[in-house]
Amino acid sequence: MKSFIKLENVNINFPIYDDNNRSFRNSFVQTSKALRFATTNKDTKGRRVVRGLKNINLDIGFGDRVALLGPNGAGKSTLLKLIAGIYHANSGNTSINGSVTSMLDMGFGFEEDATGYENIIIMNSVMGNPPKIAEDKMQNILDFSELGEFMHMPLRTYSSGMRARLAFSTAVETSPDILLIDEFLGTGDRSFMAKSKARIIETMRKASILLFASHTIHLVTELCNKGIFMKNGEIIFYGSYDDAYRIYEEDIHEDEKK
């Protein structure tokens, strides 16, 4: 079956917890109060929330390479995390078909005292790939990262550039049906940056669906054929990339005028 992403009327609300309702004792006291004064005290009922995503309807099919455009806080990352299965919708339907790999955050699960080699297996295990699979990918990761002898040294001896190389090389060694990328920032030196850009474009091309949130416009323009423009947790426009980009630009100019 071909991969697809279908979202219907999806909403995500982020509850806000202040110091008071983080405490079990306090919330117990509050509930008992609320029960007693249920008619007069309405504030204790209902959670205070911030809208993450509002009424999202989306239908993405095979071959779509979708750019996510919008200002900070528009809900781009939340949408990607929803599709990645990290967040769950408060209401609405989500159906996703195909293996999903998300490159939203890199270098999670790293252990300072483990060697680079071991960290590759750790990171894979954390993503649900058993050690056997990690071993199969190992040669490619080793070659790509060019860390050489450092692969057998503990992570605490690594510079931040070397960590980024390790994280990137491990994360990019994947061939999913659906690939989600959130503003990957090329770190490392210039030669590695050029190489990693070429590599990630290759991975993106292999995926049957791509969702790409980035402010690096030339890269997005080069890779995407569709576009979503988001603002305040809502999808304002979903259609061809050129139209989405035009609306995005207009929106930026409008904001500048204000």
Added chain:
Amino acid sequence: MNFLNKNLAFNDLAKEFYNYESWFFLAKFDLKLKYRRAFLGPWWVVIGMGVSAGILCLLWSTIFNFNWREYLTYLFSGFIIWMYLSAAVTEAPGIFPNNKHLITSTNATPIFYVLRRCTLNLLLFLHHIPLILIVIFIVSPDIEIRTLITFPLGLFLVFINAVFLTLSLGFLGSRYRDIEPTVQSLMAPMFLLTPVLWKPEMLGDNINFIYLNPFTYFVGILRNDITGIEFDMYVWIGALVITTINIIIFLLVYTRKKNRLIFWL
């Protein structure tokens, strides 16, 4: 919404069960790192435990005029088992906040992190077995052959209880951050209330009070057979009842709150 969407919980349990290679590898690796960080690794804890239990045994048997031979296995095994149970409970409320970064970056289920941690605790507990064997060798209590079955069975029961309790307490501890210090401070009096240092028969007529304490059952199923205490059916039945309650609480909490966990971190 379904009152009890059991499928969610069972699907997730099945998913992580089939994914055992990943969390088992991570648990083994966590253990390996403990060895790497300190010469002798977890054996320091074993040595420390052996020394303090030895001193305690010497003192108590002198002060209270016990038969030290009999008391030695009782105290050692009690201490070791208590350490395991207490670690399982005190670590439970912090399990998800401590894995916040991973939970917000990958789509592994919460069960994954719990299995990783509980497996590590089990592996650490197994380090103490040689100590128990040495004591058994010195004292040679009458151990029956059924221990070969009941001890692993007891370990399994303690392990699954640790997993489900960690899940339920983990959810509670993520939502309410005062649960963790509360649980930690409750474990000290629990230690005194559980028959670890003393024997139930020392309570005389009040002996039945120990059965109000859930830890009694789990210390019992692990300890009785390796110290040559008579087989006590009640302890096993009690442990099974608690396991059932534990699983029901897990199902209630997990099916309702799984999708909210991430917002609490």
